[in-house]
Amino acid sequence: MKILSKNLTRRTALTALGAGVATLAAPPFLRAQSAKTIKIGYVAPITGELSQFGETDRYALERIRALLAKGLQIGGKTYNVEILDRDAQSNPNRAAELAGDLIQNKEVHIMVPASTTNVVNPVAEQSELFGVPCISSGAPWQANILPRGGADKAFAWTYHFFWGLEDIIATFVNIWRSVESNRKIGLLLPRNLDGEVWGNKEYGLPPALRAAGFEVIAPSLYQPRTNDFSAQIAEFRDKRCDIVGGLVYPADLRTFVVQCAQQNYKPPIMTIAAGLLFASNVEALGNLGIGMSTEAWWTPAFPFPSSLTGETSAKIAADWEAKTGKQWTQPLGYSHANWEVAIDTLKRSADPLNREAIRDSLKKIDLQTVVGKIKFSGSPHANVCKTPIVGGQWIRGAKYPFDLKIIESSLWPILKAEGKLEPLKWGA
Amino acid sequence: MQWVDAVVQGVLLGGLYAQYAIGMALMFGVMRIVNIAHGDFIILLGLIGISIATAWGLGSAGLILLLVPLGALIGWLLQHSVLNKVIGTDPIPSLIATFGLSIALQNFMLQIWSADTRSLSGGTLSVASVSLGPIHAGVLPVIVLACAVLLTGGLDLVLRYTAFGRGLRASAADHNAATLSGVNTKEVYALATAIAVGILGMAAVFQAMRTTIAPPDGGAQLIYAFEAVIIGGMGSIWGAFTGSMILGVAQVVGFRIDPGWGILLGHIVFLIVLAARPQGLMSRG
Numbered sequence: 117m118k119i120l121s122k123n124l125t126r127r128t129a130l131t132a133l134g135a136g137v138a139t140l141a142a143p144p145f146l147r148a149q150s151a152k153t154i155k156i157g158y159v160a161p162i163t164g165e166l167s168q169f170g171e172t173d174r175y176a177l178e179r180i181r182a183l184l185a186k187g188l189q190i191g192g193k194t195y196n197v198e199i200l201d202r203d204a205q206s207n208p209n210r211a212a213e214l215a216g217d218l219i220q221n222k223e224v225h226i227m228v229p230a231s232t233t234n235v236v237n238p239v240a241e242q243s244e245l246f247g248v249p250c251i252s253s254g255a256p257w258q259a260n261i262l263p264r265g266g267a268d269k270a271f272a273w274t275y276h277f278f279w280g281l282e283d284i285i286a287t288f289v290n291i292w293r294s295v296e297s298n299r300k301i302g303l304l305l306p307r308n309l310d311g312e313v314w315g316n317k318e319y320g321l322p323p324a325l326r327a328a329g330f331e332v333i334a335p336s337l338y339q340p341r342t343n344d345f346s347a348q349i350a351e352f353r354d355k356r357c358d359i360v361g362g363l364v365y366p367a368d369l370r371t372f373v374v375q376c377a378q379q380n381y382k383p384p385i386m387t388i389a390a391g392l393l394f395a396s397n398v399e400a401l402g403n404l405g406i407g408m409s410t411e412a413w414w415t416p417a418f419p420f421p422s423s424l425t426g427e428t429s430a431k432i433a434a435d436w437e438a439k440t441g442k443q444w445t446q447p448l449g450y451s452h453a454n455w456e457v458a459i460d461t462l463k464r465s466a467d468p469l470n471r472e473a474i475r476d477s478l479k480k481i482d483l484q485t486v487v488g489k490i491k492f493s494g495s496p497h498a499n500v501c502k503t504p505i506v507g508g509q510w511i512r513g514a515k516y517p518f519d520l521k522i523i524e525s526s527l528w529p530i531l532k533a534e535g536k537l538e539p540l541k542w543g544a
Numbered sequence: 545m546q547w548v549d550a551v552v553q554g555v556l557l558g559g560l561y562a563q564y565a566i567g568m569a570l571m572f573g574v575m576r577i578v579n580i581a582h583g584d585f586i587i588l589l590g591l592i593g594i595s596i597a598t599a600w601g602l603g604s605a606g607l608i609l610l611l612v613p614l615g616a617l618i619g620w621l622l623q624h625s626v627l628n629k630v631i632g633t634d635p636i637p638s639l640i641a642t643f644g645l646s647i648a649l650q651n652f653m654l655q656i657w658s659a660d661t662r663s664l665s666g667g668t669l670s671v672a673s674v675s676l677g678p679i680h681a682g683v684l685p686v687i688v689l690a691c692a693v694l695l696t697g698g699l700d701l702v703l704r705y706t707a708f709g710r711g712l713r714a715s716a717a718d719h720n721a722a723t724l725s726g727v728n729t730k731e732v733y734a735l736a737t738a739i740a741v742g743i744l745g746m747a748a749v750f751q752a753m754r755t756t757i758a759p760p761d762g763g764a765q766l767i768y769a770f771e772a773v774i775i776g777g778m779g780s781i782w783g784a785f786t787g788s789m790i791l792g793v794a795q796v797v798g799f800r801i802d803p804g805w806g807i808l809l810g811h812i813v814f815l816i817v818l819a820a821r822p823q824g825l826m827s828r829g
Contacts, residue, residue, distance in 0.1 A: 163651070165760045167659030307804055336804045341764045343560060343755075344792075344806070346553040347799035350546070366661040371755040377671035378682030400663040400756040404671070543671060 151187060153196040154468050156458060157218035157248075159239050160230035164206025168394050169231045169254060169447050175436060176451035177201055180459075183424065188459070190468050197462075200224060204235045212238035219246045226251070226474050228458050231447055233259045233309075240264065240274040249475040250274040251457050253450050253487075256281050257500040258313065270498035275478055277457070277490050277501040281313060283527060284389060284411050284505055285324045291387055291409055291507045291524045292359055293328060295537050300331045302352035302383070304345075304362035304372065307337035310390070314363050321361070333357055340365060345372045346379060353381040363389040366397040373404050377542060384539035385409070387507075395443045398510045398518045403543035405510055405518065412508040412520060414449025414487050417531050422486050423456045429486050443516040453485040488530070504528035509537055549679050550800045551793055556681060558792025559689025560754070562785050563747040564765055565772035566695055567740035569784035573773050574703070574716050575736060577627060578639045581646040582769060583762035584653075585741050589615050590748035590757045591653060594662045604666060604749055611745030619741025623734040631733065646762065653759035664752040688750050695743060696785040703781060712736050716779075771814045777824025786826060790817075 158177065161170040177199065187194040200222055204211035211234065218224045219242060229239035231254025241264055243250035250273055252260065260276045261267070292301070303321060305311035314320050315337060322332045333355045335348050349372075352360060360383050364372060369391035376382065391397055392410035399405065416433035427435075432452055433444035457478075462468045465477035482491045488503040495502050507524030523537045564586070571577045592614065593607045602610070626645065630637035672683040703709035714722040715729040723729055751757060772791050776783025791810050798809030817825065 163654055163659070165659075165758075167654065168661075171659065336802050338803045339807045342799075342803075342807065343765075344553060344557045344796050344799060346549070346796060347803055347806070350549065350800075367756045367758070367761065370663055374670055374684075374754060375682065378673045378684070379680045380673055380675070394660075396660040396662070397756070400661050402663070402665040543668075 151194055151196050152469060153198050154188065154226075154462060155222060155224040156197065156199045157215065157222065157224035157227045157239075158199050158201040158230065159204050159211055159214050159218070159227070159235055160201065161206045161232050161235050162203035164204075166206035166232045166234060168396070168445070170203075170206075172436070172445060172448040172451040173230045174201075175440065176448070176455065179452075180424075180455045184459075188462065188468075190463055190465070195468060204239075206232070206234055208234045208238045211235045212242055215239040215242035216246075219243065219248050224248065225469060225471055226458060226461065226478075228252070228454055230254060230454060231450060233263075236260055236276070237263060240271075240276070244271055244274050247273055248471055249461070249478050251277075251454070251461065251478060253277045253454060253503075254447065256284070257497065257502065259309070261497055261500060263309075266497065266499065273475055275492060275499050275501070277453075277487075277503050279413060279502055279505040280496065280500075281319070283502065285314075285321055286527050287411055287505055287507045287524060288321070288361055288387055288389075289324060289328045289330075290526050291537055292325075292330065292361070292385065294524065295385065295539075297358040297385060298356065299329060299359075300333065300355060300357045301325055301359045301361050302348070302355070302357035303332060303334040304348060304360060304364050304388075305334075305337050306340045306363060306365065306368070308340060310363055311337045314389075330359075338368070340368060342368060343371060345375050348372075349376055349379045349381050352383070353379070358383055359385040359387070361387045364391040366391045366394075366400060369397070370401055373401055377404065382540070382542045385537065386540060392510065394445050395510075395516060395518050395520075406512060406543075407509060407538055407540040409507060409509040409523065409537060410520075411505055412446060412522065413503065413505045414446050415506075415508070415520060415522065416444055417522060418449060418486060418488075418504075419531055420484050420486055420488065422452060423483055424452075424459060432486065449487045453487040453490075456485040457481065457483065457490055488528075504530050506531065506533075511538075545678055546800060547797070550796045552679055552681060554793030554796035555789055556685035556689055556792070557796055558789035559685060559692045560750070560788075561765075561768050561772050561791055562692035562696065562788035563688060563743070563750060564769040565776075565784040565788045566692070566699060566781060567743045567747075568769040569773050569776070569779075569781050570699070570736055570740045572770065573776075573778045573780065573784060574712060575631075575733060576635060576716065576778075577631065577737075578635055578642065579740075580639065580642040580766070581649055581762070582642075582744070583764065583766045584646045584649040585615065585618065585762075586744050586748045586751055586765075587757050587759060587762045588618075588649060588653060588748075589745050590664075590752040591657050591662065591759070593745075593749055594664055594752060594757075595657075597664055604664065604669070604753060607664070608746050608749050611748060612742045613745075615745035615748075616738040616742035620734050620738040622741065623737035624730070627737065628730045628733060650759050650762065657759060659758060659760075661756040661758045662752070663756045664749065666753040670753050684750070684753060688754075691746060691750075692785065692788070695746075696781055699739070700781040708732065708735060713779075768810075771810070774824060775814055775817045777827025780824070780826045783824055783826030787824070790825075 160173040184197045202214040227250040229236040233255040236252035387409040418429040467473040508520040513519035711727040711732040772787035776787030794813040795806040795810040799806035
């Protein structure tokens with residue numbers, strides 16, 4: 117009995133001592149009792165097959181954490197901001213699981229899924245289900261809205277900013293109209309959700325192209341990771357297509373392009389979505405990559421300064437290149453803009469610890485970010501804001517092996533085209 | 545003419561599949577080890593090759609000479625340190641071990657090489673072609689096919705006529721009896737895995753010249769290697785080669801019917817063989 121009581125006393129004493137030490141060791145901002153903490157859930161594709169899109173996310177996050185180290189001033193009060201970042205491993209099931217945990221166990225006030233349909237859709241679904249404001253980007257808006265049943269209804273909690281299929285299609289058509297050709301287009305599209313939407317006979321590429329006066333040769337969709345494209349190449353060659361267009365992933369694109377050269381089919385124009393987004397994809401094509409064209413939704417030439425730091429896009433890209441030693445990539449702009457939108461939303465909200473107040477603030481956002489203006493009105497869907505997209509062509513670079521030259525900006529005249537589309541040289 | 549072209553392209557594609565399948569024929573067909581990490585080793589060796597090529601400016605032939613022994617070393621270590629410990633009558637432990645290895649390898653490669661897609665420039669070789677009338681064949685696929693034929697022939701002879709080959713076949717047929725007869729089964733298995741992974745050193749270089757590689761890509765071609773081995777017949781190296789040819793031709797002919805049909809037709813042919821002749825076309829059993 118005596119021993120027990122002695123033990124108890126010692127344990128109590130130790131606990132009290134421990135708590136005292138912890139208080140002293142804590143950083144000053146935690147000791148300030150008045151400061152409350154805003155929790156932001158951040159889910160990104162850091163690893164896995166989509167990790168190229170997530171490459172800039174951690175970098176942007178570190179910069180934001182540094183910026184918010186002293187807390188965030190909202191309505192005269194200072195709040196601590198805690199960003200809970202999670203890696204979805206490019207897996208939609210994992211993204212949904214992480215979002216559920218962040219919402220229910222960590223009680224985040226706002227969700228910021230970084231990019232790609234695989235990540236933003238499941239996170240948005242969880243957010244809609246549990247009533248948490250969610251702001252996403254990095255996927256065509258149709259891909260975010262339509263699979264979640266948003267075709268003819270508005271969502272209460274989830275908002276998305278990016279371009280739409282109609283924009284990329286218009287951009288591609290503008291690129292192809294800008295140069296002389298026989299106006300015959302061979303379309304290469306994958307057998308998956310992306311490919312089916314792009315190839316759709318009512319609202320996809322084929323009707324838009326036919327309306328613009330092009331002849332469309334569209335073999336049926338190819339299986340991603342196909343090892344042989346000789347069937348499509350034979351068809352394009354027989355029909356004498358001057359232009360090859362479509363949506364092709366990097367590995368398939370190299371298989372296709374190398375095989376085109378082997379099969380002696382060398383069209384002067386190739387404009388491909390997705391597979392040519394990153395300079396590393398073009399480097400993988402080697403000399404064959406010179407002159408390939410693609411879409412661009414953020415480049416260092418974008419003219420808007422950051423609403424958070426005042427930096428220009430050129431400065432953001434230069435900092436990235438200096439810190440990482442790697443060339444800028446398009447997701448860098450969105451990795452930054454996501455935080456512009458999230459922080460602005462919190463700043464304007466009546467109560468940044470109340471999910472509904474944050475949602476109401478998000479709904480009313482009117483902010484110029486590095487990727488364009490964010491405002492959820494006057495767009496094709498109540499939860500969507502459309503951001504700019506332009507067309508670019510990969511040319512030999514000065515500092516890095518390849519640079520993206522802007523060749524089309526008539527849809528979004530936010531910046532000047534640097535030149536016209538030049539025909540492909542096929543490594544010559 | 546279109547169908548002649550399809551068969552030519554199919555045979556060339558089969559040469560590519562044979563490069564994946566020969567090592568598989570040895571491990572899965574002869575030793576009955578299901579190596580899920582087979583594809584990841586191709587990617588690992590390919591990435592090492594690309595790094596070496598960038599650093600030292602080695603050509604593709606030099607890379608193959610370097611990567612094959614490296615692959616053999618990795619295979620030998622793999623068998624000695626992992627697979628020999630889990631091998632037995634039950635195939636599940638080795639399956640689980642290599643499955644775990646596959647995931648670990650992918651994450652390891654992601655740490656070192658990041659998610660970028662990479663490739664090897666074959667220079668003019670990768671885009672060169674020979675033409676026979678209206679039929680064009682890439683020089684690189686022809687080389688790939690020729691290498692596959694040489695490897696298959698060589699490995700078949702080794703299995704038939706050397707002491708190592710006899711030891712391996714004996715170990716696979718009856719582990720205990722082979723041990724009793726004085727065969728050092730562990731060493732024989734380690735050597736066989738070394739050969740299987742060594743061959744991947746060559747496959748990796750061709751893979752990186754033909755398409756791009758990135759850390760998560762390993763699993764993509766695994767199914768074709770398994771199918772080729774099963775079509776051809778477990779235990780037969782020429783069988784795996786024949787299986788690769790059948791798979792390649794079936795796919796390309798399917799692609800000509802409709803681009804969505806090619807891969808499906810390959811799988812259908814595989815299923816037909818499995819139903820009609822489950823022991824495989826060239827199995828001795």
